[in-house]
Amino acid sequence: MKLQKATRCALFAILELAADPGRQMSAHEIADKYGISTNHLAKVLRSLGRAGLLEAVRGAGGGYRFSGSVKRTTLLDVIQLFETIDPLARGEREDGDDTKAGAALCQVLTEIEDIARATFASISLETMLKVVEKKG
Amino acid sequence: MPEILLRGGEAAYTLRTATQGDIAQVAAIDVSITGIEKPGYWEDIHDRYVRQPAEDTGLAHLNRLFLCACQGETVIGFIVGEIRAWEFGSPPCGWVFAIGVRRDLRTRHVAQTLFQAACDSFRAAGISIIRTMLARDNTLAMSFFRSQGMMAGPFIQLEMELQPS
Ligand SMILES: CC(C)(COP(=O)(O)OP(=O)(O)OC[C@H]1O[C@@H](n2cnc3c(N)ncnc32)[C@H](O)[C@@H]1OP(=O)(O)O)[C@@H](O)C(=O)NCCC(=O)NCCS
Numbered sequence: 001m002k003l004q005k006a007t008r009c010a011l012f013a014i015l016e017l018a019a020d021p022g023r024q025m026s027a028h029e030i031a032d033k034y035g036i037s038t039n040h041l042a043k044v045l046r047s048l049g050r051a052g053l054l055e056a057v058r059g060a061g062g063g064y065r066f067s068g069s070v071k072r073t074t075l076l077d078v079i080q081l082f083e084t085i086d087p088l089a090r091g092e093r094e095d096g097d098d099t100k101a102g103a104a105l106c107q108v109l110t111e112i113e114d115i116a117r118a119t120f121a122s123i124s125l126e127t128m129l130k131v132v133e134k135k136g
Numbered sequence: 137m138p139e140i141l142l143r144g145g146e147a148a149y150t151l152r153t154a155t156q157g158d159i160a161q162v163a164a165i166d167v168s169i170t171g172i173e174k175p176g177y178w179e180d181i182h183d184r185y186v187r188q189p190a191e192d193t194g195l196a197h198l199n200r201l202f203l204c205a206c207q208g209e210t211v212i213g214f215i216v217g218e219i220r221a222w223e224f225g226s227p228p229c230g231w232v233f234a235i236g237v238r239r240d241l242r243t244r245h246v247a248q249t250l251f252q253a254a255c256d257s258f259r260a261a262g263i264s265i266i267r268t269m270l271a272r273d274n275t276l277a278m279s280f281f282r283s284q285g286m287m288a289g290p291f292i293q294l295e296m297e298l299q300p301s
Pocket of ligand 1: 071072124126169234236237242243246247249270274276277279280281283
C-alpha cells in the first residue's frame with residue numbers, strides 16, 4: 001500500500017512534533033530530517049494547523065507545535081485530511097462496477113479497504129510513537 | 137496478590153483467579169458489552185479454565201487462566217486465555233479469548249493490568265507470542281490491544297456462509 005506524498009509528510013511532521021508536545025520546530029527543520037521539500041511540507045503544516053492538530057508559533061524562531069491529543073488522534077484522522085483510503089466504502093464508483101466482474105472486484109477490494117481502515121483507525125499517535133521507538 | 141491502586145481514584149483492586157461466585161458478575165459485564173445472554177457459557181468457562189486445571193495436573197501445560205480484577209467481592213474486569221499448540225499449524229502460543237472491563241471503570245488501566253498478568257503467566261510458561269482475534273470493527277478493543285504492542289500476525293481468518301444442501 002502506498003500513501004500520497006502529502007499524507008506521508010503530514011504523518012512525519014505529526015509524529016515528530018507529537019513525540020514532544022512542548023517542542024516547536026520549523027518546516028525547514030522537519031523537512032531536513034525527512035528529506036522532503038520544505039515548500040510542500042509548509043502547505044501540509046498549514047492544513048494540519050487548520051485541523052487543530054498543530055499550532056503555529058509566530059515570530060523569530062517560530063514554527064509549529066503539536067496541539068492535538070496523542071491518545072485520541074489516530075493515524076486515520078491524519079490520513080483522511082489528505083486522502084481517502086476507502087473510496088468504495090465512501091461510495092466512489094468506477095467504470096465497469098455494474099458488471100458481474102466489476103462487482104466481484106469491488107468485493108475483493110472492499111475486503112482490503114476494510115482491513116486498511118481498521119488498522120489505521122486503531123493506531124493512536126501514542127501507540128505509533130511506541131512503534132517508532134522500537135525502531136531504535 | 138498485592139493490591140493495585142486504581143488510576144485516577146483512591147480505590148484499590150486485586151487480581152485473582154475467578155471463583156464460582158464471580159461468574160454471574162462476569163456474565164453481567166459480558167452482556168453489557170455484547171448485549172448477548174449466553175446461558176451456561178461462563179459456568180463452562182469456569183469449569184474448564186479453573187476447576188478442571190485445579191484438579192488435573194495433566195492440564196498444567198495449557199496454562200489456562202481466567203482472571204478477575206476485583207474490588208472486594210465486586211468484579212470490575214476479567215480476562216480468559218490459554219496456551220494452544222499446533223492448531224492452524226501454529227507453534228505453541230498464548231491466546232487471549234476474552235477481555236472486558238466494567239464501563240464505569242474504564243481507561244484506568246484495569247485491562248492493561250489483566251493483560252500484562254496474562255503475558256507474565258505465558259512468559260513464565262516459556263511462551264514468547266501472545267495472540268488474540270477480534271471483530272475488525274471493534275476499534276476500541278483493537279486500540280487497546282495495539283496500545284499493548286500487538287500488531288497483525290501472520291495468520292488471517294477466512295470464513296464462508298454454508299449454503300443449505
Ligand atoms: C477494551 C477494554 C477491555 C479496555 O479496558 P480499559 O481498562 O479501559 O483499558 P486500559 O485503561 O487498561 O487502557 C490501556 C490502553 O488502551 C488504550 N485505550 C483504552 N481505551 C481506549 C479508548 N477508549 N480509546 C483509545 N484508546 C484506548 C489506551 O492506549 C490505554 O492506555 P492510556 O490510558 O495510558 O492511554 C474495555 O474498553 C472494554 O471492556 N471494551 C469492550 C471489550 C470488548 O469489546 N471485548 C470483546 C473483545 S474480546
